[in-house]
Amino acid sequence: MNPIVPLLSVLALVPSSTARGVATSPDAAAAISIPARQGSDAGTAAGRVRFEGEKPEVKPLAIEPDRAKGCTPAGEAIDAKDESLLIGKDNGIANVVITIEVADAKAKVPEKPIVMDQKKCRFEPHVVVIPAGATVDFLNSDQAAHNVHIYPLKNEGFNQTVAVGGKHTATFPKSDKIQIKCDLHPWMKSWLIVSESPFVAVTDADGAFKIAGLPPGEHKATLWHEELGKAQVVIKVEPDGPDGAAGKSAPLEFKLSQQKKEGRPRR
Ligand SMILES: [Cu+2]
Numbered sequence: 288m289n290p291i292v293p294l295l296s297v298l299a300l301v302p303s304s305t306a307r308g309v310a311t312s313p314d315a316a317a318a319i320s321i322p323a324r325q326g327s328d329a330g331t332a333a334g335r336v337r338f339e340g341e342k343p344e345v346k347p348l349a350i351e352p353d354r355a356k357g358c359t360p361a362g363e364a365i366d367a368k369d370e371s372l373l374i375g376k377d378n379g380i381a382n383v384v385i386t387i388e389v390a391d392a393k394a395k396v397p398e399k400p401i402v403m404d405q406k407k408c409r410f411e412p413h414v415v416v417i418p419a420g421a422t423v424d425f426l427n428s429d430q431a432a433h434n435v436h437i438y439p440l441k442n443e444g445f446n447q448t449v450a451v452g453g454k455h456t457a458t459f460p461k462s463d464k465i466q467i468k469c470d471l472h473p474w475m476k477s478w479l480i481v482s483e484s485p486f487v488a489v490t491d492a493d494g495a496f497k498i499a500g501l502p503p504g505e506h507k508a509t510l511w512h513e514e515l516g517k518a519q520v521v522i523k524v525e526p527d528g529p530d531g532a533a534g535k536s537a538p539l540e541f542k543l544s545q546q547k548k549e550g551r552p553r554r
Contacts, residue, residue: 394418
């Protein structure tokens with residue numbers, strides 16, 4: 288009996304016309320494929336998202352000293368690194384959210400709340416992906432008050448003070464891309480991505496991602512980055528691969544670039 292070797296191929300890459308960023312594959316006309324191995328690697332989409340073009344200069348966050356009181360222990364400066372566009376090793380882009388939609392696949396809601404902390408006047412982590420229906424504990428580990436002001440597209444909004452050592456708990460039933468800010472410290476920004484699909488990943492510091500367990504079929508995948516915008520691609524998972532293909536893994540590679548256009552990227 289021939290083993291079933293799922294094969295992933297990228298069929299089309301459609302850049303979002305209104306986003307500031309565009310995604311291009313190395314050669315959009317040619318299918319990129321990764322013959323997956325058997326077992327735990329079956330149906331695995333893995334690869335890297337890289338930045339194409341001249342690296343933009345990312346300025347430090349504008350931290351107002353008057354507002355920064357109590358953010359850090361006396362004498363310790365606040366980390367002013369702007370996390371809105373982090374480009375790592377070999378131009379890999381961090382915090383790109385990759386979502387693959389599979390019919391009837393629903394993300395499991397975890398029993399315990401997911402944590403987003405406010406630490407030294409920064410949200411931690413900067414981008415969080417949660418399953419639709421999950422609960423989030425917004426904490427405050429600082430010696431200064433914060434508030435959590437969320438800007439949802441589909442879920443209910445709120446603007447809630449979180450006292451020193453306190454917490455605010457909220458549940459997010461609908462898939463969404465939610466910007467989170469603290470009005471007391473205007474440089475504090477983060478994103479909460481609510482996904483109905485279980486097939487979702489956020490790229491690491493070097494732009495790497497891995498999504499395992501995809502069933503055979505054609506699935507729509509979306510790449511999203513807060514500054515570079517959105518791009519869509521169709522990933523085809525074949526039930527059978529060519530003989531001898533197993534193990535010759537050619538990782539998926541996506542490229543995002545920045546266009547100098549006015550306006551915010553589409554969410
Ligand atoms: Cu704050």
